[in-house]
Amino acid sequence: MSFKFSKRWIEDKELVTQLIKRVFDETGKSEKFVHKIDKDVTLFREGDVLNDIYILLEGVVVLHKKKPKTDIDYPVIRLEHGSLIGIIAFTTGKPSLTTAITTEPSTVLKIPDLEIRSLLERDDRMKEYIDEIILANLSDRFKTNISLQMKLDSVNNKLRKERNELKKAYQDLKEAQDRLIYQEKMATLGQLVAGFAHEVNNPTASLLRSTETLENRISELMKQNDREPDKQSFVRSLYESGKKSGYPDTATLRKRSSELRKEFEGAKASQIRLLAQIPPELLSNFKSMTNNPEEMDIYLQYFELGKMFQNIESAGNRISGLVKSLKSYSRTDTDKEWELIDIREGIHDTLQLTSNRIKYYDIQINLEEVPKIRANPAALNQVWTNIILNAADAMGKNGSLDIYCTAEDDHIRVRIKDLGPGIPEEIIYNIFDSNFSTKKSDVKFGLGLGLSISRDIIKQHGGTISARNDPDGGAVFTVTLPIRK
């Protein structure tokens, strides 16, 4: 198909428009079809069935489309002179897809359907002109489409990039928040520990001191008791042996009990149990009492008295020791965070406090003498705790721990090895990452932050922390700390 007019016609809508205008003028029909329109006037609405063809001769018309589910008209195409408005609707007869609104005072050629037909019949030129215009418009639209696509693409890319950046920023934020919560938690815990340690020290002290006094008084009382001298010394020795008695294990106790049951027929089970813990040299005095259980009870009570004191004393001391370790571990009794410390103390404190988890493990401790370094003891203790508890989790109820430290040139090396299943190869490079965790809900230091926080702490000290699997089985964590004063 060739066009009468050269290519330039298609691009120069102005020219075409003028020609069409001229045709109309010549045929004298212009007044009827040429309309001068103000700006902001709606030519037709979306959904209208168009019976006229519109050709914009001068001005600007913007096509609008309703945004879905709203009543807002959204501008989609800007048409200038030479444009055919409502082509699709006109040619297909379907309702208009857009709403046409003038944005400047404009001149429009509005030709009704019937007129077009008669015009086309009358004047061959008209047909050609119209064809040209339609084509120009369509190619225009097409060009616009392509450039819009390209713009869309680049916008999408930009958006995608931005979204990724946002995601990462969000992750970072979340981590920072978690860390803050964790630190907050630790801080609160630290305060509670301090308060607790302080509070419990008082009753513990009172307990131990009162027991000592009590013990003294009872000794005095026993001396003054009006008793035959040999019975007196018997009573005393029962009491003293009670204080030192300790606890034989149940198997020994059982064996001794069954021996004594034969010797002391008729004695109650509770009496036999006590007799089994009394040193054999004192038992002969009891033989004479076998037929008098009430008398036996009285003397056994002296033994029990001694035992009870031993209990109280040992329990009191244990509490005392635990509290000391707790305080030392959390270093809540000093104002300074960084001190010159011997890290071995912290390792011992940690072992004491985690003893409940590791008490049945085979533990080898080989801590060579190391120089004191400037460090944050509470923080370092967190690291030891984290590693040891991880090992305990991995090993379950049976296992072994090997803790070793040594000084090398300018740094201290601490090595903690367990005999668990080791760290799976696929995750061994990620374990120090934040939010990495294989633990389930039963976490105390959890949130998956344990090892990553440990790494941060060690980094703060200028040191390094690493993990590997030992060829003999189990995981080995190595921490190096530079010797800084």
Place this chain on the structure above:
Amino acid sequence: MSKVKWAGLILGLIGFCLPLFVSFPGLSLAGHFAMSIFLLAAVFWMFETIPIYSTSILVILAEVILLSSQGFIDYSSTSYSPLSYTEFLSTLADPIIILFLGGFILADASVKYDFDKSMTRYLLRPFGSRTSMMVLGLMLVTGFLSAFMSNTATTAMMITVILPIVAKMEPGDPARIGMALSVPFAANIGGMATPIGTPPNAVVIAALNQQGMEVEFSSWMIYAAPLAIVMLLIAWQILIRLYPPDMDAISLNLEGKLKTSTGALILYATFAVTVLLWVTESLHGIKSAIVALIPVAVLTLTSTFQKEDIRKLPWEVLWLIAGGISLGIAMKETGLAEWMVGAISWDQFGYLALLAVFATVALTMSNFLSNTVTASLLIPLAITLVTSGILQGTAGMMMIGLVIALGSSFAMILPISTPPNAIAVSTGMLKTKNMITAGLIIGLIGLGFILLLSMIYWPYLI
């Protein structure tokens, strides 16, 4: 098996064999066999080598084998006309057994619907909260209930009532002991009041029936209930004085209502009707054993009492009674009883002394043996006293019967004397020595009272 039981086994077998190898002059062949059975039963019952109800069945079996016309022994050339085996077997369905069956069903149904418990709560209310009055209340209610229900079940129920009370007392309060003793004593005494109160009564009544003497439900009550009531009061006073309470008043939670389900209502109605009919036997003449079938029929046909409940009835007690009855038959029919009685010259004894002897023997034996067994062993001898003319007539028979039945129930001394005693001691609220002291006193007073009644009361009624 413990040494005691082994001893019992050996002695029992020796006893069984003895009359088979030794000939006792004046005793018929059948009498010898009867003696074998008697000795075996007595020893086995005493030593509890096998369960006592087992011995009872053994007695019946032995009698069928040795003394019945279908047995192995040919009596054609002797003076003993062997009874049909049905005579021995039918003791298992003796009217007295049926009477007791009726009593058992009423009792078990009462337990099932907690009738006994609700009745207790209701009846205890008027007694207030003063400790001494509360003990009286407990004893009267226990006595009343045990007259119609098994002494043991009544005791078990009462123990659950007093445990909370006792828990509030100080550990050293004597009233704990007093209260703990009051329950079994009252249960034992209360059981004397009616024919169905306790199994020894059954054995005695059956034996009297064998002699042609009918004992009406109401008649027994007239003879025995006064004794029971007076002894309850006396026992109460003795316990209060022996173990005066430290606390003057105690509170008891007597909450609880009567159940009103259909089954419960049927039970109440049946219970009332049955007891009414029993008590008025002299007016309408329907035998108490027949009346006893009414609760059996009514409670089972209304499914108030179901198959599982029927299974749990104490059938072994019925067997125990049956064994005692059949032993009496054997001893009477074979002349063993007469022979045994004849061995002692009773005419030296005065009438009263005779009663006293039997009462004492019954009391003593029953403290060590089951009451029912005591009655089973003594009543054939006692009755023979009458039939051989040593004691006079129907009055004498009734009285000796009463003496034995009531004497057998006065076993209050040891934990093993009666199951209620054992339960009370198991609670740990009292020591055996407490029971011995109180039981001895009450037992002796009871003995005296029985003799008193046989002098001034029974002769005018019977």
Place this chain on the structure above:
Amino acid sequence: METKIYILVVEDEPEVLDAIVRDISAFESHFVIEMADTAEEAREIIQSIFDDGNQIGLILCDHVLPGDNGVELLVEMQHDPQTESTQKVLITGQAGLDETVRAVNEADLKHYIAKPWEKEKLVEIVKDQLTEYVLEHVSNPMQFMAVLDGERIAEQIRKAKSVTDN
């Protein structure tokens, strides 16, 4: 048949074991108390008790023990027909929720006592558990009335008629 009923206490810390046994010594009038400090020892004791023809009415078990832990022992006992009827009680300061749930679901745990315990509470629980055991597995529970729940036993006698007039 005079079988004895045992109470087994399993605890690895000797002072605590001693304290528990002392607290429940009143029950020794009618029961036998045995002690073990590991699950392994407990198993041996259990076997010898049954070999002697006796029974185990109650086990008071700590959870943290050297070797196998308490809950495992209890679950094992639940699956063994001999010890299935034993009343199982945990007395511990250290059993997590998962382990406790396992004990309840797989070992028919009757009670959980947290350390430190009060003597009165412990005695009450032991009395309760032994009463339950005795009512179900002893034909004549009357003999235990003095040391166990007398009311419940008396009620059982009343309703089940395990003792009758004679």
